[in-house]
Amino acid sequence: xxxxxxxxxxxxxxxxxxxxxxxxxxxxxxxxxxxxxxxxxxxxxxxxxxxxxxxxxxxxxxxxxxxxxxxxxxxxxxxxxxxxxxxxxxxxxxxxxxxxxxxxxxxxxxxxxxxxxxxxxxxxxxxxxxxxxxxxxxxxxxxxxxxxxxxxxxxxxxxxxxxxxxxxxxxxxxxxxxxxxxxxxxxxxxxxxxxxxxxxxxxxxxxxxxxxxxxxxxxxxxxxxxxxxxxxxxxxxxxxxxxxxxxxxxxxxxxxxxxxxxxxxxxxxxxxxxxxxxxxxxxxxxxxxxxxxxxx
Numbered sequence: 376x377x378x379x380x381x382x383x384x385x386x387x388x389x390x391x392x393x394x395x396x397x398x399x400x401x402x403x404x405x406x407x408x409x410x411x412x413x414x415x416x417x418x419x420x421x422x423x424x425x426x427x428x429x430x431x432x433x434x435x436x437x438x439x440x441x442x443x444x445x446x447x448x449x450x451x452x453x454x455x456x457x458x459x460x461x462x463x464x465x466x467x468x469x470x471x472x473x474x475x476x477x478x479x480x481x482x483x484x485x486x487x488x489x490x491x492x493x494x495x496x497x498x499x500x501x502x503x504x505x506x507x508x509x510x511x512x513x514x515x516x517x518x519x520x521x522x523x524x525x526x527x528x529x530x531x532x533x534x535x536x537x538x539x540x541x542x543x544x545x546x547x548x549x550x551x552x553x554x555x556x557x558x559x560x561x562x563x564x565x566x567x568x569x570x571x572x573x574x575x576x577x578x579x580x581x582x583x584x585x586x587x588x589x590x591x592x593x594x595x596x597x598x599x600x601x602x603x604x605x606x607x608x609x610x611x612x613x614x615x616x617x618x619x620x621x622x623x624x625x626x627x628x629x630x631x632x633x634x635x636x637x638x639x640x641x642x643x644x645x646x647x648x649x650x651x652x653x654x655x656x657x658x659x660x661x662x663x664x665x666x667x668x669x670x671x
Contacts, residue, residue, distance in 0.1 A: 458554065459547070459554045459556050460477040460554075460556045461478065462475050462477045462556045462558060463475065463476055463477070464476075464543065464558070464560055464565050465565050465566075465567040465653075466535075466565050466566045466567065467567065467591075467593050468568070468594050468595050469562070469566050469568075469596070469600050469652065470534075470535060470537055470600075471534060471595070471596075472531075472593065473531075473533070473535055473562065473565070474529050474530065474531055474532070475490075475529070475530045475543060475545070476528060476529045476530070477527065477528050477545060478526065478528075479509045479526035479527065479528060480547070485549060486547050486548065487547075487549065488528060488546065488547055489544075489548065490503065490530040490543070490544070490545050490546075491503055491504065491543075491544050492504060492532055492541050492542065492543045493541065493542055494539055494540070494542075495539075495540040495541065495542050495559060501544070504531060505530070505531040505533075506528065506529070506531075507530075508528060509526035509527055509528060530543075530545070535562045536562070537562060537563065538561070538563070539561065539562070540559055540560070540561050541560055541562075542558070542559045543556075543557070544556070544557050563652045564652075564653060565653060566648050566652040566653025566654070567653050567655075567656060568591050568594050568646040568647065568648065568656045569591035569646075569656055569657075570591060570644070570645060570646065570657050570658060570659040570660075571589060571590060571591055571604065571627075571644045571645070571656070572588070572589050572590075572591060572592065572659065573588060574587070574588045574642060574660070574662045575588070576642055576662055576664045578664070578666065578667055579630070581636045581666065581667055581668065581669070581670055582632060582633055582634050582636065582666070583632045583633075583634065584630070584631045584634060584640075585630050585631075586608075586628065586629050586631065586644075587627060588604070588627050588659065590602055590646065591646055591656065594646070600649065601625070601649040602646045602647065602648060602649060603622070603623035603624065603646075603647055603648075603649050604623060604624045604625075604627065604646055605620060605621070605622040605624075605644065605647070605655060606620070606622050606642065606643075606644055607619070607620050607621075607642070607643045607644070607645070607658060608621075608631065608640050608643075609640065610635075610638055610639065610641070623647070625649075636666045636667065637666060638666055639663055639665045639666075640663065640664060640666065641661045641662070641663045642661065642662045642664070643658040643659050643660075643661050643662070644659045645657065645659065
């Protein structure tokens with residue numbers, strides 16, 4: 376290896392050829408000139424000064440961070456702070472469409488929301504969610520199970536990574552103070568497709584039926600992440616409900632045999648990610664049919 380010369384004042388350093396001793400790399404350095412202790416002190420790099428500057432900067436940032444925390448604590452106890460948002464998250468189209476939602480509080484105070492999310496094991500700055508207020512006509516949102524009387528806020532989290540834990544922070548702010556909801560999740564745990572659509576029932580004979588359906592239109596990657604389905608059909612005997620849950624089915628149809636002519640049946644279908652990630656969708660809208668008593 377060629378010699379490397381570094382000039383620092385009147386000092387000339389030369390790194391000799393690298394040698395190996397007992398498997399270790401050895402670098403020998405020689406000084407061509409001798410300096411007095413006072414001169415060597417002057418030639419030393421300002422390590423202490425650099426350290427003090429870094430320490431001062433770190434303490435300043437820590438102080439600013441503590442001030443921000445103190446401000447948050449103060450605003451959380453002033454007046455009547457808003458209720459803590461009760462947040463529900465789900466992924467309706469794995470892995471690209473993830474939403475979190477929470478109910479709109481009572482209209483006693485106008486409330487604003489700040490929604491951010493970040494990877495737990497990353498030092499990157501948190502990202503801001505795209506907020507969709509209640510009653511918005513945004514085509515992105517799909518409603519989770521909720522009371523019909525609830526007005527829901529939505530937070531859209533696009534393009535999350537697989538096998539990654541995320542932290543979500545929803546902060547509610549109004550004139551009386553602030554409160555926040557902090558939660559963590561992995562995308563694979565909150566997968567929940569929307570219900571299948573276009574459920575159709577066709578009699579084949581007086582005892583057999585064909586049930587067909589279509590995948591949820593919001594699940595856009597059925598070729599890469601296919602779905603499987605459960606079929607639920609119900610009927611009544613002397614006023615008592617009976618039901619059978621069949622599946623899973625990989626196809627979007629199922630033939631049922633041995634049904635009772637003249638009896639009315641109700642059919643619903645739910646969808647789940649093929650590998651079993653997350654949970655099954657809500658049941659589709661019920662479809663009822665009475666089995667004919669005469670041959671078709």
